[in-house]
Amino acid sequence: MSEKKIGGFIFRIYKNDHRPYHVHIIRGNKEIGRFDIENRRSMDERLKITGQLRKALKQAGYLK
Numbered sequence: 001m002s003e004k005k006i007g008g009f010i011f012r013i014y015k016n017d018h019r020p021y022h023v024h025i026i027r028g029n030k031e032i033g034r035f036d037i038e039n040r041r042s043m044d045e046r047l048k049i050t051g052q053l054r055k056a057l058k059q060a061g062y063l064k
Helices: 051-060
Strands: 002-006 009-013 022-027 030-036
Touching: 002 051, 009 051
Parallel strands: none
Antiparallel strands: 002 009, 009 022, 022 030
């Protein structure tokens, strides 16, 4: 497992997780959703890409 903490979010990637390559996004003590790194989009309807989250995803290198 690897983890990055940026802008109030925790980005977690699990080894041997299923495709597509994605990151689990945690805020506080709750997972708010998963972001598909390969296709650059949310994998969950509940995950809303706000400006703050978009900025953190860019800083983490998951979104260009």
